[in-house]
Amino acid sequence: MRGVFVDANGSLADIFDRQNKAGDPAVRINRDADIKAEQIPALLDGAEIVIVDHTALPTDVARRCNGLKHVVFLGTGARSYMNPEQLGELGIEVHLIKGYGDTAVAECAIALMWASARGIARMDREMRAGNWLREDGMQLTGKTLGLIGFGGIAAEVARIALGSGMRVIAWNRTPKQFAGVDFVSLDALLAQSHVVSLHLLLNDDTRGFLSRERIAAMKPGVILVNTARGAMVDEAAMIEALKSGHIRHAGLDVFNTEPLPADHPLTKLPNVTLSAHSAFRTPEASENLIHAAWEHCRRIAKQA
Template identity: 90%
Template sequence: MRGVFVDANGSLADIFEQQNKAGDPAVRVNRNADITPDQIPALLDGAEIVIIDHTSLPTEIARRCNGLKHVVFLGTGARSYMNPEELAELGVIVHLIKGYGDTAVAECAIALMWAAARGIAKMDREMRVGNWLREDGMQLTGKTLGLIGFGGIAAEVARIALGSGLKVAAWNRSPKQFAGVAFVSLDALLAQSDVVSLHLLLNDETRGFLSRERINAMKPGVILVNTARAAMVDESAMIEALKSGHIHHAGLDVFNTEPLPAGHPLTKIPNVTLSAHSAFRTPEASENLIHAAWQHCRRIAKEA
């Protein structure tokens, strides 16, 4: 059984090759991370396993991949890059990797929250062009952080936030318990939270979850943090709320179009802090990610 890591950047390629053990399935690493979907069939050349970091795999492209049986997607957000149900109809199984970067993403969410509360990015931009900008920030101690969705990442956010003096509320689709966290209705969370942070998986149920109606139901002057998926938020409604001040500031790591195009409306709004979909990018998380990818490949080969 053969595999190809089709879009490895330099650091992931190095880690992948370092973790290769004797007896592992043969997996070739393509070190050109900037490939297009049309290049995938030729890169695979009949291999049964494709490892994908960030490249789309449209169903029509997968049909051209002779022999393909397994997609190992490096993360949980495969739906942003492919249609798992359509691939399953072709006999292709999509394997996800959960939990590898919970702490990394949580720390980024916390960093975006604090940067938004204190206007750090805005002050930095202004000072670089000679403006001595000083504005009152939001003191977060004693404020309420509302977590929408409560998986591993949200649990890490809660741990850090509770240790920093915030109150933490959460809403989850299934019952959960976590020391110090108040689980409340979604309506209550939106109305009461000074900061709202998204931690849902993207699927048909959560696409557009933070709708215009729900944005309007948020507490005036709220901080919004999204390190999950952009498609869960009504972008136009969010932009309107940012311009009106209903949302005081947004810290965003994910976008509907990535890379974010120059001149995009979000780049022109001062009360937004932007991060280039990098919440998960730490050496520790990368090690965990590649270890899990190899575990998938080894299991697939063993079961073949």
């Protein structure tokens, strides 16, 4: 059984190569991280396993990948890049990797929250332009953080936030318990939270989850943090709320269009802090990620 890691950046390629063990299935690494979907069939050349980091795999392209049976997607957000159900109808199974970067993403969410509360990115920009901008920030100790969705990442966010003196409330679609966290209705969370942080998986039920109506129901002057997926938020409504001040500041790591175009409206707003879908990118998370990818490949090969 053969595999191809089709879009490995330099660091992931090195880790993948280093974690290769004797007896592992043969997996070739393509070190060009900027491939197009149309190149995948030729790159696979009949291989049964494809490892994908960030490249789209449309169903019509997958149909041309002769022999392909397994997609190992490096993360949980495969739906942003492919349609797992349609691939399943072609006999191609999509394997996800969960939990590898919970701490890394949580720390990024916390960093975006603090940067948003104190306007750090805006002050940095202004000072580089020669302007001495000083304005009041939001003190977060004693404020309420609302977590929408409560998996491993949200649990890590809660741990850090509780340690900093915040009140933490959460809403989850299924019952959960976590020491120090109050689980409330979604309406109560939106009304009470000084900071709202998204931690849902993207699927048909969560696409557009933070709708215009739900944004309007949030506490005036709220900080919004999104390290989940851009498609969960009504972008136009969020931009309007940022312009009006209903949302005080947004800390965003994910977007509907990635890379974010230079002329995108979000790049023109002073009360937005942007990061380039990099919440999960730490050496520790990358090691965990590639280890899990190899484990998928080894299991698939044994079952073949």
